[in-house]
Amino acid sequence: MSEENMNDQEQKKAMMKAKLKKNLSKIKHTIMVMSGKGGVGKSTVAANLAMSLAKEGYSVGVLDGDIHGPNIPKVLGVENQKLMADENGAISPVKAFDTIKVISVGYLIENQDTPVIWRGPLKHSVMAQFLRDVNWGELDFLVVDLPPGTGDEPLSVAQLIKDVDGIEAPTAIVVTTPQDVALLDSRKSVEFAKALQLEMLGIVENMSGFVCPHCAKAIDLFKVGGGKKAAEELNVPFLGAIPIDPQVVEDTDQGKPFVNRDGNADVNIAFKRIVENVIKKF
Numbered sequence: 001m002s003e004e005n006m007n008d009q010e011q012k013k014a015m016m017k018a019k020l021k022k023n024l025s026k027i028k029h030t031i032m033v034m035s036g037k038g039g040v041g042k043s044t045v046a047a048n049l050a051m052s053l054a055k056e057g058y059s060v061g062v063l064d065g066d067i068h069g070p071n072i073p074k075v076l077g078v079e080n081q082k083l084m085a086d087e088n089g090a091i092s093p094v095k096a097f098d099t100i101k102v103i104s105v106g107y108l109i110e111n112q113d114t115p116v117i118w119r120g121p122l123k124h125s126v127m128a129q130f131l132r133d134v135n136w137g138e139l140d141f142l143v144v145d146l147p148p149g150t151g152d153e154p155l156s157v158a159q160l161i162k163d164v165d166g167i168e169a170p171t172a173i174v175v176t177t178p179q180d181v182a183l184l185d186s187r188k189s190v191e192f193a194k195a196l197q198l199e200m201l202g203i204v205e206n207m208s209g210f211v212c213p214h215c216a217k218a219i220d221l222f223k224v225g226g227g228k229k230a231a232e233e234l235n236v237p238f239l240g241a242i243p244i245d246p247q248v249v250e251d252t253d254q255g256k257p258f259v260n261r262d263g264n265a266d267v268n269i270a271f272k273r274i275v276e277n278v279i280k281k282f
């Protein structure tokens, strides 16, 4: 490569970095929602946390970091939207419930059934674009919903933010279900966060017990208490436990966060406590 080309490339890199810093400097806190295992309720927790924070008056964005299974548009009831860019190329996020700014790979693919086949470097550049080129504006919280595991997506998001001087490192919430196999995997997420020096907000135990709607008897489908035990063992905070409630599935399928439901269902009370515990950390 000629010297001139190299200089050009370096200049471009520096410009992109400056742009990323400018964008991130307007975002106070990033919360990465992670898990070792799939299907434990990360997207549900991410969406309901974002909604709860928005209801508390915070300005909130959600970055759907699940490239292969982007669920956030569905969970927040903003599917089938198109992304717009302004004259400077900044992408405008989609608005959910008039308050939450949302971005997802789901908005970039034509057909929902088409699988996204991207390798690590391409995923990294999409995450970089989501953080750098999306017009998030001033945010109190950017909630990042991630795929299970400790792969490219969480690593990219964590590194992109951590590499920028003067920006608060991302924080992490690990969602787990109470049974042993799930816990074994969630330990890896905790270790991942430690290795990357992310601030661990704590563990959420989801699908923790079930109250039979017919006889009101508590049934511990996946056991209970494992998340709390893991938190103690790993020396990280425990944020709270969410019971199983079929209404959660119903609400999620309809694109309505369950925290918007009136009433004092156990899941609502449990989630409120978790949100309070999260807010206390900042």
Ligand SMILES: Nc1ncnc2c1ncn2[C@@H]1O[C@H](COP(=O)(O)OP(=O)(O)OP(=O)(O)O)[C@@H](O)[C@H]1O
Binding pocket: 035, 037, 038, 039, 040, 041, 042, 043, 044, 045, 066, 069, 071, 146, 147, 148, 206, 207, 208, 242, 243, 244, 245, 246, 247, 248, 249, 250, 252, 253, 267
């Ligand atoms: N507390 C709960 N009670 C009942 N159903 C729940 C609860 N939490 C989550 N679910 C349901 O479990 C399913 C999986 O949840 P979700 O999509 O949030 O998991 P995930 O960890 O994001 O999955 P993935 O690893 O595929 O991204 C959804 O159908 C959701 O509605």
Ligand SMILES: [Mg+2]
Binding pocket: 042, 043, 044, 066, 071, 145, 146, 147
């Ligand atoms: Mg998910």
